[in-house]
Amino acid sequence: MLEVHDQIREYCGRLDDEVRPLTAAEILDGRAQDDVEMRPVGKVGVEPVRPVVPLTRTRSQPASRSLRRWPGPIVAVAAMTLVLLMGGVLWLLRADPITSEDVVTQPSTAVVPTEPVTSVDDSAVTTVVVPESVVPGPWTTHRIAGDFPSTGDVAAFGPGFVAIGQTFTQGDAWGRGQIWTSVDGMSWSEVADEGVLFDEGHFAVGILANDSGGVVWGTDTRQGGTVILTSSNGTAWDLVTTRQAPIDDTFTNGIALASGGYLLYGVGPRCFTECFPEDAPRLLASADGVSWELIQTPVTFSAITQTDTGALLAVGGSISEPTTWISEDDGRTWRLHGPDRTIEEGRSAEVWALESTPFGLIAAGLDADRQSMLWLSEDGKTFIPTFQLPVGPEPTGPATAIAFGEGWVIAVGSLRTDAGDQQLMWASRDGIEWQSVPLEGTYLGGAGLEDIAYRDSVFIAVGYHAYSPGDAAGIPLVLRWEPSTG
Amino acid sequence: MSIELAPEEAFTGFVREVELRLRRALVAALGFEAGREATADALTYGWEHWERVSQMENPAGYLYRVGRSKGRRYLARHVSFPALTSTEDDPLVEPGLSKALSRLSERQRVCVMLVHGYGWKYDEVGDLLGIGPGTVHRHAERALTTVRSVLEVRVDA
Numbered sequence: 001m002l003e004v005h006d007q008i009r010e011y012c013g014r015l016d017d018e019v020r021p022l023t024a025a026e027i028l029d030g031r032a033q034d035d036v037e038m039r040p041v042g043k044v045g046v047e048p049v050r051p052v053v054p055l056t057r058t059r060s061q062p063a064s065r066s067l068r069r070w071p072g073p074i075v076a077v078a079a080m081t082l083v084l085l086m087g088g089v090l091w092l093l094r095a096d097p098i099t100s101e102d103v104v105t106q107p108s109t110a111v112v113p114t115e116p117v118t119s120v121d122d123s124a125v126t127t128v129v130v131p132e133s134v135v136p137g138p139w140t141t142h143r144i145a146g147d148f149p150s151t152g153d154v155a156a157f158g159p160g161f162v163a164i165g166q167t168f169t170q171g172d173a174w175g176r177g178q179i180w181t182s183v184d185g186m187s188w189s190e191v192a193d194e195g196v197l198f199d200e201g202h203f204a205v206g207i208l209a210n211d212s213g214g215v216v217w218g219t220d221t222r223q224g225g226t227v228i229l230t231s232s233n234g235t236a237w238d239l240v241t242t243r244q245a246p247i248d249d250t251f252t253n254g255i256a257l258a259s260g261g262y263l264l265y266g267v268g269p270r271c272f273t274e275c276f277p278e279d280a281p282r283l284l285a286s287a288d289g290v291s292w293e294l295i296q297t298p299v300t301f302s303a304i305t306q307t308d309t310g311a312l313l314a315v316g317g318s319i320s321e322p323t324t325w326i327s328e329d330d331g332r333t334w335r336l337h338g339p340d341r342t343i344e345e346g347r348s349a350e351v352w353a354l355e356s357t358p359f360g361l362i363a364a365g366l367d368a369d370r371q372s373m374l375w376l377s378e379d380g381k382t383f384i385p386t387f388q389l390p391v392g393p394e395p396t397g398p399a400t401a402i403a404f405g406e407g408w409v410i411a412v413g414s415l416r417t418d419a420g421d422q423q424l425m426w427a428s429r430d431g432i433e434w435q436s437v438p439l440e441g442t443y444l445g446g447a448g449l450e451d452i453a454y455r456d457s458v459f460i461a462v463g464y465h466a467y468s469p470g471d472a473a474g475i476p477l478v479l480r481w482e483p484s485t486g
Numbered sequence: 487m488s489i490e491l492a493p494e495e496a497f498t499g500f501v502r503e504v505e506l507r508l509r510r511a512l513v514a515a516l517g518f519e520a521g522r523e524a525t526a527d528a529l530t531y532g533w534e535h536w537e538r539v540s541q542m543e544n545p546a547g548y549l550y551r552v553g554r555s556k557g558r559r560y561l562a563r564h565v566s567f568p569a570l571t572s573t574e575d576d577p578l579v580e581p582g583l584s585k586a587l588s589r590l591s592e593r594q595r596v597c598v599m600l601v602h603g604y605g606w607k608y609d610e611v612g613d614l615l616g617i618g619p620g621t622v623h624r625h626a627e628r629a630l631t632t633v634r635s636v637l638e639v640r641v642d643a
Contacts, residue, residue, distance in 0.1 A: 004630055004633050004634050004637065005598075005602040005630060007578065007579050007580060007583055008583070008587075008598060008599065008602045008603045008633070009602060009603050009604075009605070010578045010579050011570060011579045011583055011584070011587075011603065012510070012599055012603030012604055013603075014570045014579070015513060015518065015567070015568075015570070016506075016510070018518070018568065018570070019509065019513075019522060021505055021506065021509070022501070022505050022509070022525060022526060022529060023501065023505075024494075024497055024498035024500075024501035024502065024529075025498075026526075027497075027501060027526070027529045027530055027532075027533050028494060028497070028498075028533060030530075148618055148619060148620060149620070150618055150620030150621060150624070152620075152624060165620065166619075166620040166623060167620075168608070168609065168618075168619045168620065174607075174608070175608060175619055175620065175623065203623060203627075205627065219627060221623070251630070251631075251634065253631060267634050300634075300635065302635065318635060318636070319589075319632075319635050319636050350632065350635070370589075448621075450624075464618065464620055464621050464624065
């Protein structure tokens, strides 16, 4: 029985055994490329965008499918052009001006100068409301100090916000976790460690907090297992020993808040020839983040969220059979929620984020075609695809986090391209119509967004940055938006 | 006193030094067959442009990008890896592992195979890919999570 990373090491060793090394003599003689005759099959292309299933809109008239897939700026330019043309026609006909009753407007925080468009001939074209004429912003960039820092998660906690990630001191090949705090999301301070909180190779991966306290979880990259830290105020943290069962051999997918504390979900050591219940899916419960007990779970969960009724809703199972589950006793027992196969109609899918919002449950992940997708579910049983994210040259990183505040639901993620990673953000006023949020000027290039949090009228998004030797200390990793001043 | 090597000699030493690492990285990125072919293409390109390549600070990183670019023409729709199935006497690698690796994004696969498969340090992989070590870690961990999910064995509790 080997854990996955041990299997990968074994497998890679076997791959090496399958290949005869190339020698310089073969290259010099021009023999290398004659050895294995392979027929080029053409450049790997970008898959066409798959149309998403249209939903019944609840806030305005239906928009065309094409509008759903068009980036916001293009829609804006098209709408502006149309407005000018229509304005000209109306002026020529001396028609009455468009009144506010004709359109649905949104409170403006706005940087995109679009106007709703009303057709003259209702029989030809129904009233079209450009999907949100405003976008959240502007977002400002803020720096986090450290040695090659990268941030992976953020939570509203303690003095304001707490972010976690990694730093890599020069010559420190493994790196170690780091926690930063901020009152306003603009200036950030490192939580003093002195080598107590994170050992070399111990990384911080996620943070979760509520009014009573917070938990940071991470991985022990060198020996395996989960690293747990707890805090009551966000600024002082305690390391929970990682060398105790059942934490020591659990590989964590995430931690969720439950009414009675925390739930940690993931997998135990992998089994191959023979499986025992303790070997695969893992669910651990804790009231304080310090003591954890193993409880029964039907499948491995990939995301858990608490609904407004206090019930826990989870997505899990294998990628080929994603299912949704519900628990009404803080995760002690679970039952299948809705049909047996609820995501992508039983086709394979990966759910990376699940968030309960006033619009319903919003899930983000990879759909059956391995493209990034946002789903909406009103009942937690059936998830309907609402928005397919931009397609890159390879399967894109999906949206990795979702936050709700000020009437906005905002998702963040990254687009992987040959030129490097690109940070991306999408916003919606209803969970159905999504628009891209322009972030030009907020990054130095080659960056990605990992998480987003909301507190007291401020959104904070955190991410990572491309390697840049000349800009190693204090690189921008935080985007901030305060709607009241936007 | 420094002795200047003939180009053929210098290139021979260079190939001896980088071939294995370059091949491993390109196989991770493009799959078994296309990765091997791309390695040959990249090294051939390196020899054809040896005067320039030999002066580079990170020639292996440059040739990785050359190989990755050239190797894409060998790719079918999906990256593929041989099963290398375990025998009953040697049950170390799950049969589904090769397929699980194929499902990862290229960046995730390169990170997880080089870090966990071949023991590269995070900064070494970062130098090759032009990304930070923290990003390498993130990709590798996400890849492990996905592989674990793909390989999941249902347990009857």
